[in-house]
Structures are given as C-alpha cells and as structure tokens.
Amino acid sequence: xxxxxxxxxxxxxxxxxxxxxxxxxxxxxxxxxxxxxxxxxxxxxxxxxxxxxxxxxxxxxxxxxxxxxxxxxxxxxxxxxxxxxxxxxxxxxxxxxxxxxxxxxxxxxxxxxxxxxxxxxxxxxxxxxxxxxxxxxxxxxxxxxxxxxxxxxxxxxxxxxxxxxxxxxxxxxxxxxxxxxxxxxxxxxxxxxxxxxxxxxxxxxxxxxxxxxxxxxxxxxxxxxxxxxxxxxxxxxxxxxxxxxxxxxxxxxxxxxxxxxxxxxxx
Amino acid sequence: xxxxxxxxxxxxxxxxxxxxxxxxxxxxxxxxxxxxxxxxxxxxxxxxxxxxxxxxxxxxxxxxxxxxxxxxxxxxxxxxxxxxxxxxxxxxxxxxxxxxxxxxxxxxxxxxxxxxxxxxxxxxxxxxxxxxxxxxxxxxxxxxxxxxxxxxxxxxxxxxxxxxxxxxxxxxxxxxxxxxxxxxxxxxxxxxxxxxxxxxxxxxxxxxxxxxxxxxxxxxxxxxxxxxxxxxxxxxxxxxxxxxxxxxxxxxxxxxxxxxxxxxxxxxxxxxxxxxxxxxxxxxxxxxxxxxxxxxxxxxxxxxxxxxxxxxx
Numbered sequence: 001x002x003x004x005x006x007x008x009x010x011x012x013x014x015x016x017x018x019x020x021x022x023x024x025x026x027x028x029x030x031x032x033x034x035x036x037x038x039x040x041x042x043x044x045x046x047x048x049x050x051x052x053x054x055x056x057x058x059x060x061x062x063x064x065x066x067x068x069x070x071x072x073x074x075x076x077x078x079x080x081x082x083x084x085x086x087x088x089x090x091x092x093x094x095x096x097x098x099x100x101x102x103x104x105x106x107x108x109x110x111x112x113x114x115x116x117x118x119x120x121x122x123x124x125x126x127x128x129x130x131x132x133x134x135x136x137x138x139x140x141x142x143x144x145x146x147x148x149x150x151x152x153x154x155x156x157x158x159x160x161x162x163x164x165x166x167x168x169x170x171x172x173x174x175x176x177x178x179x180x181x182x183x184x185x186x187x188x189x190x191x192x193x194x195x196x197x198x199x200x201x202x203x204x205x206x207x208x209x210x211x212x213x214x215x216x217x218x219x220x221x222x223x224x225x226x227x228x229x230x231x232x233x234x235x236x237x238x239x240x241x242x243x244x245x246x247x248x249x250x251x252x253x254x255x256x257x258x259x260x261x262x263x264x265x266x267x
Numbered sequence: 268x269x270x271x272x273x274x275x276x277x278x279x280x281x282x283x284x285x286x287x288x289x290x291x292x293x294x295x296x297x298x299x300x301x302x303x304x305x306x307x308x309x310x311x312x313x314x315x316x317x318x319x320x321x322x323x324x325x326x327x328x329x330x331x332x333x334x335x336x337x338x339x340x341x342x343x344x345x346x347x348x349x350x351x352x353x354x355x356x357x358x359x360x361x362x363x364x365x366x367x368x369x370x371x372x373x374x375x376x377x378x379x380x381x382x383x384x385x386x387x388x389x390x391x392x393x394x395x396x397x398x399x400x401x402x403x404x405x406x407x408x409x410x411x412x413x414x415x416x417x418x419x420x421x422x423x424x425x426x427x428x429x430x431x432x433x434x435x436x437x438x439x440x441x442x443x444x445x446x447x448x449x450x451x452x453x454x455x456x457x458x459x460x461x462x463x464x465x466x467x468x469x470x471x472x473x474x475x476x477x478x479x480x481x482x483x484x485x486x487x488x489x490x491x492x493x494x495x496x497x498x499x500x501x502x503x504x505x506x507x508x509x510x511x512x513x514x515x516x517x518x519x520x521x522x523x524x525x526x527x528x529x530x531x532x533x534x535x536x537x538x539x540x541x542x543x544x545x546x547x548x549x550x551x552x553x554x555x556x557x558x559x560x561x562x563x564x565x566x567x568x569x570x571x572x573x574x575x576x577x578x579x580x
Contacts, residue, residue, distance in 0.1 A: 059477050078483055085481045091474040095496040095574045104492070108482045136574045162481075 003071060005160060005192045006033035006056055011065030013051055025051045027217035029065070038186060038193045040203035040210045042249065044257050048218025049196045050164050056194060057083050057162045070159060077160075081109055084153030084191075088165040090145035092137040092152075099124065099133040102152045109156055123151035126185060143174035147181070154185065161186075163195045167202070175199075179206055183232055200253070204245045205232060212249065214256035222252035304544040307336040312548035313372040317352065318365045319344070334373040334544060342366070374545040377533065382552050385521065385530035388445045389513040389560070392452020396509065399453065400460030401502070408468040409490060425458035429516065433523040448520040448529075455516040456509035463505030467498025500575055503568040510560040514553055 013026040025048040033039050041049040054060035055067055058074035069077035077083065084105075092101045099120050106116045124130045127147035137145055146166060153161060167175040179202060186193055197203050203210045204226055212222035226245055228236055236242055286306045292298075293305045300308060311334040321342040344352070353359070356368045372378075403421065407414035433451055440447035471494055479489045521531025530553055537546040568575075 054477075057481055059480060078481060081483055083481050085478060087474045087477075089474060091472065091478055093475065093493070093496065095499075095572070105482045108479075108484050108488055108492070138574075 004032045005035050005037075005070055006031065006194070007066070007068040008032075008052075008055070009066045009068075011052075011055060011062045011067060013048070013055060013060065014063045017063060024217035026055065026062070027219045029055075029218075029220060031211065031220065033192060033194065035192055036190060038195065038206055038208045040195045040197055040207040041213060042197055042200065042203045042210060042253065043213030043218070044215045044253070045198070047213040047215040049213055051218065052213075053162050053164055053194055053196050056160070057085060081105075081156060082159045084156070084158035084161045086146070086149050086153045086161070086163045086166040088168045090137070090142070090149040092145055092148055094137055096137075097133065098129060098135050098137070098140070098148050101137065101148055102155050104152060105156045111156070119155050123155045126154070126188075127151045127181065143170050143178060146170065146178065150178075150182070150185070154189065154191070157189065157191075159190070159192065161191045161193045163193065165196050165198065168198060175202070180233070182206065187231060200246055200249050201237075204228075204242060204249060205236060210249055212252040212256055221256035222249075224248055224252065301541050301543050304547055308334060308544040309547040309551065311336040311372055312374040312378065312545045313552070314375070315370045315372055317368045317370060319368075320365050372548070374548060377528070378530075378545070378549050378552055380528050381530040381533040381549065382556060384445070384526070384528050385448075385514070385517050385553070386556055388448040388517040388520075388529075389452055389556075391445065392449035392516060393456060393509060393513040393560075395449060396453040396456035396513075397460050397506065400457050400505070401464055403457075404461045404464035404468060404498075405490070405495075407465060408494060409486065414465075421458055421461055424454055427454065429455055429519060433520045436520065437524055442524040443526045448517045448525065451520040452513050452516040455512045459508040459512070460502070460505045463501045463508075464498050467501035468494045470501075471497050499572055503564065503572070506564045506568075507561060510564050511557055513560065514557040518553060 008029050008031040011026055011029040012024075015023040015025055029052060031052075041052060043049055051060055055062050056069065056074065058067075058078040067074040070080075070082055072080070092098075093104065096104065102120045102123050103116050106119060111119070120133075121130070124133055127150055129144060129147055129151065132140060132144065137148070140148070150166070167178050170178065182193075183206060185191075193206075195203075195206060207226050210222075210224045210226060211220055212224065213219065214221045224245070228239060228241055228245070289303075290306050293303055315334075315336060315338070317338045317340055319342045320339050323339065323341040352368050352370070355370050357370065359366065359368050361367070403417055407417055429451060432454065436447040436450045440450060468490075475493055475497075476489070479493055484492070518531040518534070521529040522535060525532045527533070527536070530549055534546050534549045537543070537549065
C-alpha cells in the first residue's frame with residue numbers, strides 16, 4: 001500500500017507578507033489525500049481553495065509548512081510532471097488545433113512521435129472529440145473546449161489531476177454531462193483528483209471526500225466522507241443519501257461562513 | 268455577399284469622381300500646371316494612349332506625343348512614325364473604326380528605375396529594422412534585466428528627428444550608398460516593431476503560463492511554444508506600421524542627397540525644373556509601392572495566422 005499522494009502539514013500562505021494589505025490566504029492547513037481519491041474543495045469565494053490547489057501544484061509557494069507529493073517536494077513532483085491541470089477557462093492555445101493542444105504536454109515531455117499520436121487519438125476518443133482533431137479552439141463550444149483541456153491534462157497520465165472550477169463557466173446541462181464523463185475517466189485511470197468547486201451538488205456527486213473551507217484566513221473547517229455507492233450515475237442524484245450529504249455540506253458551509261473559526265490576525 | 272463588392276466599388280467610384288472633377292476644374296479655371304497639373308498630364312508620364320482616326324486628314328509629318336495621356340493622330344502617318352508606334356506599343360486594338368495604341372509614358376523608364384532603387388532601400392531597411400526589433404524584443408523578454416538596460420535607447424531612437432539624422436547617415440555611409448537610406452529606414456521602423464513584439468511576448472495569459480510551469484517547461488520552451496506564437500499578431504500590426512514608414516523613410520533620406528536614379532532625388536529635381544507633372548507621377552508611384560508593401564504584409568499575415576480571430580469565416 002503506497003503512502004498518501006498528498007500530504008500538507010501546517011501550511012500557511014500569506015500574500016504580501018508585512019504589507020498593510022497582506023492577505024492571509026491559508027492558515028494551518030493539514031490535509032492527506034490517498035491514491036485514487038476524488039477530493040473536492042468547497043467554500044465561499046476568496047477562501048483560498050484555488051491557492052491551496054496551487055500550493056499542491058507548486059504554482060504558489062507556501063509561506064510556511066510542508067507540502068509533500070508522492071513522497072517528494074511539490075517542486076520535485078512538478079519537475080517530474082506528476083500534475084495535470086485544468087482551469088476554469090480551457091486555456092487552449094489559439095494557434096494550435098485540438099489535436100496539437102492535446103499534444104502540447106507530450107511534446108514538452110519528449111514522447112516519441114508514434115506515442116504522441118496514439119495517445120492524442122486515445123484521449124480525444126475518451127472525451128469524444130475525435131471528429132474535431134483538426135479544428136481550432138474558436139470553432140468549438142465552451143464545453144468542448146473544456147473537454148479538450150481535460151484530454152490535454154490526462155494525455156501524459158499524471159498521477160494527480162488538479163482541477164480549478166473546471167466546469168464553473170458552463171451551463172447546467174453541459175456541466176452534468178461532463179461530471180459523468182469525468183467520473184468515467186477517473187474510474188478508467190489511476191488518477192487522484194483534487195477538484196475546486198462552488199457547487200455543493202457537484203462536490204457531493206463527484207467526490208469521495210468533500211473538504212469545506214472558511215474564508216480569510218482560509219482554513220479547513222470540515223472533512224466530509226461521501227459514502228455514496230460507486231459507480232455514480234444519473235440515479236445517484238435521486239438517492240436519499242445524496243440529499244442528506246448535500247445538507248451536511250451545506251450546514252458545514254454555513255457554519256464556516258458564519259465565521260465560527262475565530263479570526264486571528266498575525267501581529 | 269454584396270458587402271465586399273461595396274467595399275471595393277465605393278472607393279473606386281469616389282476616386283473616379285475626384286479625378287474627373289480635378290481634371291475639369293483645372294481646365295475650366297485654367298490653373299497653371301506648376302500649381303496643380305491635370306491628372307491626365309500626370310498619367311501621361313506613366314502611360315499614354317494614341318488613337319489613329321481616319322476621319323482626320325494630316326500630312327505624314329513628324330508628330331510628338333509629349334506627355335499627353337491621350338492624343339488623336341491622323342490615320343495616315345509616315346512609315347517611320349507608324350513603325351516607331353508599333354515598336355513602342357504595349358498593346359494595340361481597334362475600336363469604333365479607330366486604331367488605339369497603348370504606349371509607355373514619357374517618364375516611365377526613369378520613374379520605374381528610381382522606384383526600383385528606392386524600393387530596394389526601403390525593403391533592405393525594413394528587413395534590418397525588423398530583425399533588430401524582434402531580436403531586441405526577444406532578448407528583453409528572455410532576460411528581463413536587458414529590458415531596463417535597452418528600453419531607454421529604444422525610446423531615444425524613436426524620438427530621434429529623422430530629418431536631422433538623414434544628412435549624418437549620408438555622411439557616414441556615403442551619399443550614393445543605398446545603405447545610408449537603409450540605415451534611416453532601419454531606425455524609423457525599429458521602434459514600432461520592437462514595442463509591438465514586446466507587447467505580444469509579454470501579454471501572455473497568466474493561466475497559459477501556469478500551464479507551462481505545471482509541465483515543468485523551460486524558459487526557452489515557454490518562449491518558443493507560447494510567447495512567440497502569442498506575439499505574432501502584434502508583430503504583424505507592427506509590420507503594417509513599418510511598411511508605411513519604410514517608403515517614407517527612404518524617400519525622405521534621398522531628399523538630402525542620393526544617386527540620380529533615386530525616387531526622392533528624382534522628385535526634387537523635377538520640381539526644381541518646374542516639371543511638376545512628372546514629380547506628381549513619381550509621388551503616385553511611391554504611393555502605390557507603399558500600398559503594395561502593405562498588401563504583401565496583409566497576405567503574409569493571413570498565411571501565417573490561419574487561426575487568428577480576424578480571419579474567422
């Protein structure tokens with residue numbers, strides 16, 4: 001049994017430390033994520049969910065505390081290309097076709113030409129966009145663009161998938177369909193997912209665990225295991241347990257927003 | 268469907284109206300040709316049309332077309348004149364019982380030679396200025412420290428009065444050396460190229476950069492795969508500005524002296540000799556060349572950026 005994929009110990013992040021307008025984004029974060037978990041981070045806007053995701057991905061350096069990924073430093077994990085990232089905006093490169101966008105990480109990681117092509121093909125099949133390989137991003141709808149971004153993130157089989165409100169800008173129908181697609185992909189691969197969202201429904205539907213955060217300073221106020229049966233499907237949404245868990249998460253969010261955690265400003 | 272046609276026809280109609288108005292007003296008010304030559308006199312320097320009309324009877328005398336755009340001649344010409352017309356013509360055709368000859372204009376050869384000379388200066392300067400502008404832009408992006416070091420000089424180069432600079436370049440490289448004009452063009456277009464390229468290289472979406480970092484991409488990989496493609500559209504806007512400046516720079520440089528076959532020199536000399544129609548004709552050709560450079564850049568942009576939003580069908 002391998003150790004946890006992500007270990008955060010006592011992580012603090014202060015932006016603009018020492019300045020009068022410093023922001024205490026993360027405070028005393030302790031988090032362990034095991035292999036193959038699907039973790040959602042939920043909380044009010046500005047609670048530091050995205051910052052936490054970026055600390056794990058080594059895109060933001062913690063002010064203090066330790067981040068260990070796959071038993072390495074976050075930086076080493078990034079250099080070892082352990083991360084696949086999907087943002088709220090698809091962030092495709094306009095000058096590359098769909099296939100070339102998916103290939104971008106493969107090019108950087110010096111995959112062989114045949115490997116690049118077979119993986120791109122497989123990924124586009126996975127997100128059902130094989131017919132659009134030669135299209136440019138602007139020719140696709142928002143939902144299709146986001147599927148390309150997911151294919152790109154998965155193409156090199158990263159051990160951790162970091163998703164920062166990936167479906168936040170999409171309409172409800174598209175979002176629900178992509179939720180199901182994402183779960184399919186997650187089941188087929190060995191990926192561990194860290195997923196930032198605003199939506200309680202989405203968090204409960206997708207996750208094995210939901211982490212609730214409070215705002216300013218961002219801290220973890222609840223850690224709720226989602227014991228819904230796998231595989232999840234359309235029927236999961238009508239499960240009584242689904243509603244109970246939604247209520248639990250909503251309660252936890254309300255408590256955290258009421259500011260039960262005392263705010264301690266560093267001197 | 269009709270919109271592109273309209274875009275072409277509207278200016279064309281305005282042009283024709285303006286030219287007709289110009290021609291008739293100059294004739295009606297009997298304006299001296301050194302104040303404002305007739306468009307037909309200007310055109311006559313570049314191209315002439317001669318019509319042989321059988322209804323006019325004339326002796327087979329020696330005739331001259333001078334720089335008139337359109338001349339009617341008697342049909343019966345001396346064999347020598349007939350032969351020289353046939354030899355000089357670009358094309359000849361019959362229409363309404365007349366025989367028409369389209370002939371090169373009175374000053375076409377010197378104007379074309381001068382234009383070709385000046386165009387080479389403009390293009391040479393443009394090539395050097397573009398290469399220098401891109402190189403400095405990439406360097407300042409790749410090594411941020413160089414930006415602070417180089418930017419003041421770039422701004423200084425841009426605020427340099429070109430007119431004052433031209434005689435110095437003539438002195439440095441020699442008045443007849445095309446390189447003296449290329450240097451002027453280079454300095455004129457360096458800044459728009461550099462500043463546009465820098466803007467494109469630097470204004471990269473923050474998420475796109477994070478994405479590259481998450482793949483552990485090196486700075487060079489980020490430059491090649493993200494910054495440079497991202498900079499291409501603004502590089503082309505810089506090139507369009509530069510294209511217009513290049514012809515101007517070369518001609519302005521030649522005003523301060525140059526070989527006799529240069530366009531700027533040709534214009535000054537013709538004006539000094541009160542041959543304003545041919546000066547205007549040379550200006551017209553300079554204008555057309557500027558437009559041609561612009562169109563070539565436009566075409567290159569279309570070929571290089573098939574993905575760009577501007578070209579969305």
